[in-house]
Amino acid sequence: VEDDEMIISITLPSGSPFSRTEQVAEQVKQAGYETIEFYEGKDNAIKGIIVILEENTLTAFINLHDPAIREASTKDVAAIYRKNIGQIPDAESFSIGTQIGRDSNEPDMSFNITTSSSDQLLVAVEDFMGKLRSYDVVYDVNSSINSAITEMQISLKPNAEKLGLTLAEVSRQLRQAYYGEEVQRLPRDGEDVRVMVHYPKKLRRSIDSLTKFRIRTPDGREVPFLSLASVSQSPGITKIERTNGRKSATISAYVSEDGKSQVLTDLNTNYLPSWKEKHPDVYWELSGELEGQDDFFAEIGFLSLVAVLTMFALLTIAFRSYFLPILILSALPFGFCGAIIGHVIFGKGLSMISYWGIGAACGVVINDNLVLVDYINRIRKGGKHVLESIIEAGVVRFRPIIITSLTTFIGLMPIMLEPSVQANFLKPAVISLSFGVVLCAPVTLILVPCLMLIGEDIKQNLNNAKEAIKIRINKEITPV
Incomplete structure (x- = not known):
């Protein structure tokens, strides 16, 4: 359900200077x-903007005017706002929340990728993200590993071993120089104060200082660092995620309205089989909102089946018949169809x-x-033919059924037509109820009586066939 407030959340890499966060805030403003x-002159959209900054995160609250006085939906305004913000290349995450009761950082789609190898994970995730970015309706594709900070990787040259140096020793001396070495602890105000010794700040400010850095060998000599080791830069993983003991990563993306089902269908049909062949040791599964939806629909399907079987059992006991409960429950699919028609008319998607x-x-x-079937049975017990009973029951029940359906539909129309945020929360349920009841009214008055007549005809034909068989058998066994 769309809110009348947008929440923009942006997270920059850990360690980003606060000045960069301020630049992004100015970009958002x-x-x-x-x-x-x-929207000026066309629509009253934005009422106010509040931006809150922390060390490397930014949260902006965009208050919108009431839906009754603006034509643009919250999602439409968010699309224009996102376009105006443009690219933020160094952002780890960037999201605009537009729905009530949903975390603004929760993406529309998320996938959990698992494997036993970090290298395979990086390649598979990059391939998957590339496919998602190829869809026009998909934007802000991120992963839990693609925004890692840059790290230096050190490898020793052959002459380093000849001097008695190991990679651990070289790394230790680098740490001492740039991070520091604890040499003493002083008690002060009930706490221990650590005394660290390291290079002065001006010598630790840039990577270029490595050109002057020297390594002390076991025999006391000092050798230039770059003559002993090679340095390369690569994306570093700031955290390692595991799922059931396997290394994992989460890919997230946002999807334009009504584009989610098409993207998932294309992924399952055209991309994921070949992706799986290319990465046989890599597995994927839905996560986040998509996983919750799958669980919900699986559970609601099972519970609905249990409910229908329970109703069938109770009706079978009450009517002492297997046919009449089927007749009563035959209108259930039409209620579902009515709900779908209503959602199509109002441009809504099916939700929980x-x-x-x-x-x-x-x-x-x-x-x-x-009530209709029970009324027909009561009339039939009076000795009337089934057709006469159905006609009489239909005449008697016509007005109550039609009035009930129409009053339900008309009574719910104010909520269906109300543009406020509070009404939008209830609209899916109201649309399902009103259109389901309206569509099933003619089904109750026309289809159910017709099915009952057909059932009676079949029953009568079966009885006639049984009688004919009995007569024929009796004739064959009767002696002449």
């Missing part, structure tokens, strides 16, 4: 002014809240069918 100018409304609609439909 300027984008806000440009967005206000974009939609299923609340579908469940309520199914309850109303089953109640209407149950």
